[in-house]
Amino acid sequence: MGRRFNRVLARLRKDFQLSIICLMGFFGVLGISPYAVYRLSQGNYAVGIADAIIVLSTLFAMGYAWRTGDTRKPGLCLMVVASLCATLIVIKLGINGLFWIYPLILLNFFMVPPLLALLATVAVLVALVAYSRLIPGTVFESDYQMLSFIVTAMLSSTLSFIFAQRASYQRKQLQSWATRDALTGARNRRVMDQELKIAVANKRRHHISSAVLVIDMDHFKQVNDRFGHAVGDQVLVSFVELTNRCFRHEDRLFRFGGEEFLLLLCNTSEKGLRAAALQLQAQIAEHLKSPGGPVTVSMGGAVLYGNERWQDWLQRADHQLYEAKRAGRNRIHIDTYQVVEMA
Numbered sequence: 325m326g327r328r329f330n331r332v333l334a335r336l337r338k339d340f341q342l343s344i345i346c347l348m349g350f351f352g353v354l355g356i357s358p359y360a361v362y363r364l365s366q367g368n369y370a371v372g373i374a375d376a377i378i379v380l381s382t383l384f385a386m387g388y389a390w391r392t393g394d395t396r397k398p399g400l401c402l403m404v405v406a407s408l409c410a411t412l413i414v415i416k417l418g419i420n421g422l423f424w425i426y427p428l429i430l431l432n433f434f435m436v437p438p439l440l441a442l443l444a445t446v447a448v449l450v451a452l453v454a455y456s457r458l459i460p461g462t463v464f465e466s467d468y469q470m471l472s473f474i475v476t477a478m479l480s481s482t483l484s485f486i487f488a489q490r491a492s493y494q495r496k497q498l499q500s501w502a503t504r505d506a507l508t509g510a511r512n513r514r515v516m517d518q519e520l521k522i523a524v525a526n527k528r529r530h531h532i533s534s535a536v537l538v539i540d541m542d543h544f545k546q547v548n549d550r551f552g553h554a555v556g557d558q559v560l561v562s563f564v565e566l567t568n569r570c571f572r573h574e575d576r577l578f579r580f581g582g583e584e585f586l587l588l589l590c591n592t593s594e595k596g597l598r599a600a601a602l603q604l605q606a607q608i609a610e611h612l613k614s615p616g617g618p619v620t621v622s623m624g625g626a627v628l629y630g631n632e633r634w635q636d637w638l639q640r641a642d643h644q645l646y647e648a649k650r651a652g653r654n655r656i657h658i659d660t661y662q663v664v665e666m667a
């Protein structure tokens with residue numbers, strides 16, 4: 325029981341969006357359901373049903389997000405349901421309902437991207453103002469009250485928008501720092517281990533074969549020694565740009581060590597791996613240069629076997645790289661001990 329509770333807490337701590345949806349679920353039940361019961365008992369069915377819909381949809385969103393791990397769709401659904409129901413509640417309750425618009429503004433900024441949340445808030449305000457104009461005497465008690473409400477609601481939305489934009493930018497930046505190599509922008513070693521594990525799981529569950537290509541610059545020390553570290557850095561950056569241009573969106577390039585990279589090719593057979601390696605080699609021969617002339621690379625590749633551990637898969641590719649270096653560099657060795665050499 326205690327361990328289960330700790331697991332739940334750990335998951336909530338790790339997934340911010342899920343924790344917000346769950347918080348809304350609890351708040352929906354504890355904070356809004358008494359209102360739903362009260363309104364229904366008073367015969368105010370429209371508002372009571374709107375409250376009940378909010379409660380049920382937050383519970384449904386919470387369950388869906390918890391089961392699937394997808395927080396985007398439940399977030400969007402909650403935003404739409406809460407905005408529509410809050411509008412209806414304000415129309416029915418007038419000034420007493422207006423207070424609910426402020427938590428709604430915050431909720432939307434927690435649930436969906438900032439621009440969408442801002443648009444949802446503006447849509448709610450427009451709907452309320454339009455309704456009060458169409459049927460005078462409803463929603464607002466005076467024009468002054470309406471104006472005060474619009475100004476305060478827009479101010480709250482704009483400040484929330486700025487805050488949410490800033491938080492989103494900082495989150496992306498943190499994510500990039502945690503997953504990308506600072507010099508080249510290639511993914512880092514930490515993400516590489518995770519992605520290799522995912523590839524192994526995909527092979528076991530769905531029989532999707534993946535391949536890796538370990539790539540190492542040839543005689544890179546000489547580039548540094550002759551032209552300086554900054555030039556060496558630039559060669560590494562150019563290599564990553566070139567490789568990213570060459571491959572499919574779903575393929576992943578990781579910086580494995582100093583001048584060593586790993587390319588993970590999804591859904592790729594040995595034939596595909598060989599073709600990809602040759603294509604990369606041709607592109608490098610044409611475009612990758614240092615002031616001393618063309619820069620070459622050696623490559624070792626391996627296709628994942630069924631039931632293989634990712635460490636063994638990587639080791640096979642690494643061993644092929646070692647063989648390519650030993651055979652004279654600027655070569656591709658794939659783990660069937662067939663050698664494809666540059667003419």
Ligand SMILES: Nc1nc2c(ncn2[C@@H]2O[C@H](COP(=O)(O)OP(=O)(O)OP(=O)(O)O)[C@@H](O)[C@H]2O)c(=O)[nH]1
Pocket residue numbers: 507540541542543544545546548552553554555556557560581582583649653
């Ligand atoms: N400029 C630059 N150089 C780096 C970086 N990381 C590693 N290196 C250099 O890469 C070089 C690797 O040297 P070695 O391991 O001897 O390999 P090599 O000279 O490429 O020789 P082979 O791999 O055997 O062909 C070293 O000089 C490292 O300082 C980096 O981020 N920037």
